[in-house]
Amino acid sequence: MDFTLTESQSLLRDAATRLVADHGDAPDIWQRMAALGLLGIGIDEAHGGTGGGFHDHAVVLEALGGGLVRSVYIPTVVVGAHLISTAGTDAQQAVLLPKIVAGEMTVAVANAESASFEPCERIGTQADRIAGGYRLSGVKPVVMGADTADVIIVSARTGGGPGGREGLSLFLVATDTAGMVRHGYPIVDGNGAADIAMDGVALGAETLLGTEGEAASLIDLATDRTAAALCCDAVGAMAALNALTLEHLKTRVQFGRPIGKFQILQHRMVDMTIAEEMARSMAVYGADEADGDERVARGKAVSAAKSKIGDCARTVGQGSIQLHGGIGMTDDYAAGDYFKRLTAFEMLAGNSEDHLERYAFLGTA
């Protein structure tokens, strides 16, 4: 048992941290990430990737969160590429994965269908068989990265009925496919998302990802990987925000001394620091389990992490604005950007309450 980073993970962390510090808000950050090889993590070397597991993603994600980088790393690399690698045909992998590695293609993953966090059983988007393929109809709200994605992995029913795990399938839908309607917008942290609507979108049979009707476990996998990845990003944001707040406590002078000399502020800062460490502990746990194949064990671990870290994020985010005082309310100061990042984190891929409920459900199932 060893929680320290391997040598290659340390190098990865240093490279990612440096990139983020130097070019985190550059318009070409995605190309720079590709040039560093970050978009090939977890992808087989045969397709130009560098391999590696979720802990490698975790290192990159923490740097991205710490630098407030806006990117589609999670839907494209952590989830999209993984689904393609896991379930894709040789041809799909050969075409799509090298483009992802090169930064030439981004992917979104569209599963949820309501404003509530629901299991895949609730998916109702229809995929009807037609000659040579399928016809998709349905709506998917707030799909992360779908505003700019080239391909959206869409879940739909090829069989079974609402409430069942059978009959779910995944499709690789190019966003320029006729009939695919997207309404894009920024979410609270500045990352992009889109609502997508499909009204009889005709797809070729080759767009099916994985075995028809057997995508439920892949959808669960996507949910867990998304949540686990968000947790790592949030830990990076919390660490950076705590550092910012601590610096403020040491430099802001009121009543003739730095405000960090006041015990009530010290204790709140300590609580925020403990929250960061508890969050980091759970993020490691979630990341470790996110590569697992056992649905219940993985789901429980990831939901435990998302639920706990959501609470920690609230402690750190709200606390930081309070300890900053008035300056914390201004929109051009970084504390607010981190607070928004953490606020988005809480809501993305199921909030703390959702995951607490899911944990309890999986635990008693």
Added chain:
Amino acid sequence: MDLSIPQELTDFAAEVRAFIRAELPDDLREKVIGRRFDILSADEKRFWQRKMVAKGWGAPAWPVAYGGTDWDVLKRHTFNEVVADEGAPMPVPFGQGMLAPILIEFGSEEQRQHFLPRILNLEYFFCQGFSEPGSGSDLASLKTKAMRDGDDWVVSGQKMWTSYAHQANMMFCLVRTDPEAERPQQGISMLLIPMDDPGITVRPVITLDGEHHTNEVFLDDVRIPGANLVGEVNKGWTYAKALLGYERTEVARIGLSKRLIKMVKEAAAKRTVNGVPLTETPAFRRKLASLEIELKAVEMLNLRMLSNVRRNLPGNEANMLKIKGSELQQDLTELMMEAQGTDALRFDRDAALDQNIDLFGDVDYRGDVTANYLATRVVTIFSGSNEIQHNILAKELLDL
């Protein structure tokens, strides 16, 4: 990054579990589970300690030369977790976990040779004479004084919250030996005091749970030979501070909380509300899930600390673990009380020990859960209150 538990450690845990199940008498186990460690008599504590010594597990954290083991922190953590989970008595902490490491680091060879074997087999049952009526969190303000008289020390004063002074036959005691010192911390020494001295009076302090765990101790011209001074005169504060660093990986009491959460589940499974099992009511289920997750988070923080300690990396996790581990114990004893509904009103501690007293059939409640809830309020107060832990973290970790 490798979070897997080595097979060797899993096997070891199974070995410890099997040994405890074979050797631990049921009544002792039930007492430990019912009222934690506290209701055991000195003889019962000795009985179990000597069994563990015979097995070679009497003082795992000590060096092998003094009867300890060569286990690393992870193996010791595993051991402690199984011991707590199985309801076996934990070692009396004062002699084994606190004084002994001080003697090993700062004591004379004569003291080590004399005291360590007797601490190990609990022939010497030590209590800790630190707090005083006017000196709790501000321990360095202590007033109990020791005056030189030839080679001896003559001690007078009062100690407070002296746990198990009524069972102990020795006390390691902080005393003021230089009232003129520039800083109060510089005038304190540590003495080893026999409790059978006629100048010592022990008075019980009954705590909220109705139990006798702790005491006040009066010292009236107690004469102590010079050989019972630990280390050097006026260095007692240094030793007391060193004590904070011993076994700091174990402050979260993960094993205890794991046992508590199992008990909560067992109790909840026996109760129904409106015909629905308590474990399936949304409010209770969420509370339980929330604490199970909290336990996992504290455990992961603890394991991260063990990993760091094994690599000699510095850290302040111990203060965090004290805070979060103690809060968790309190939350769990609170939920245990809730899980029993109005049955928790029965302040009937013997019901936990005698399963045959209920007139209405099988006893399906524990009569001690409210007592435990009350008793567990202490865990955020002792060993440096959680507020003091915050102060330490603010200063040492955050440099505020």
